[in-house]
Amino acid sequence: MIISESANLHRLVIHKTGNKGKEEGIKFSKSPVQLNETIRDLLIRYFLSPFKQQEYFNFYHDADLSLNEVFHFSAAIFDDPGSFYLNSVNLANHLYECSSHPKVKPGELYISYFQNLELDGQALDAIGIFKSESKETFLKVYPDGDNFTIEHEDGININKLDKGCLIFNSERENGFVVASVDNLSKGSDALYWMDDFLKVRQRNDQFFQTSQTLTLCRNFVTEKLPETF
Structure with missing residues (x-):
């Protein structure tokens, strides 16, 4: 379980990545x-x-x-926090x-460094990689003399993270512990985040083993039992 109450957002850099196939380019922050x-x-x-899952x-x-x-x-950042900005550029280039x-879709890419982010009772440093691809329209109402004025502005809904991952500085020899969410992409276009960009596979932990056991039982019930009866 991830607990964020004591987490400190120590560093953050924002870049913007487009669709390479459409030649939309990439824009880097300077600091x-x-x-x-x-x-x-x-x-x-x-x-x-958004990180509430146990997977x-x-x-x-x-x-x-x-x-x-x-x-x-990520390993380079954990080993040398001074390389955070340089490797944020490397991560943005890789995503592009x-x-x-x-x-x-194009969107802002947030590379962050957290301290004291708790994972299963252990306070750890973690790198966060998040991307916002969707914008929403918000109304702004404010006093204007004896009346009120309404304006609109496009922005990011902080209750709806599009996609992101957390990379915990733990179990390096196994490929670090990684949590990931993707609330926007579906089907084949979702694969670029998990399979192409992150290139991760499910961690061999109790949750994974339980899921595997349930899958085997479900397959047995649906495939073998009808043959028996």
């Missing part, structure tokens, strides 16, 4: 964002509240784990290279 306390608290809520993953690579790009760049599916 990390300076946050006040109010914005920091809102971002922690926006980034972390975790590990990075992998068919040849060598160190060749997994997100694993490699994976964004060729025609349904991949």
Whole structure:
């Protein structure tokens, strides 16, 4: 279980990535964002509240784990926090290279560094990678003399994270512990986040083993029992 009450959003940089297949390009920030306390608290809520699942993953690579790009760049940040900005650019470039599916939307990419983010009772450092692809329209109402004025503005709903992942500085030898959400993409276009960009597979833990057992039982009931009776 992920508990965020004591988490500190230590660093944040924002880039913007487009669809490579449509040649939309990529835009880099020149430096990390300076946050006040109010914005920091809102971002922690926006980034972390969707992570309620008990399913975790590990990075992998068919040849060598160190060749997994997100694993490699994340390990470099954990080893040398001073390389945070440089490796945020590397992560953004890697995401852009994976964004060729025609349904991949452009959006802001948030690379963050958390301290004291709790995973199963252990306070850990973690890297967060989040992408906002959808905008919503908000109304702004404010006094204007003896009347009120209404204006509209497009922005991000902090209650609806589009997609993101948390990479915990734990179990490095197995590919770190990774949590991921994708609330926007469906079908084949969703694969670019999990399979192409992150390249993760389910962690071999109690949740995974229970799921495997339930799947075997379900398959037996649906396939074998009808043959018996």
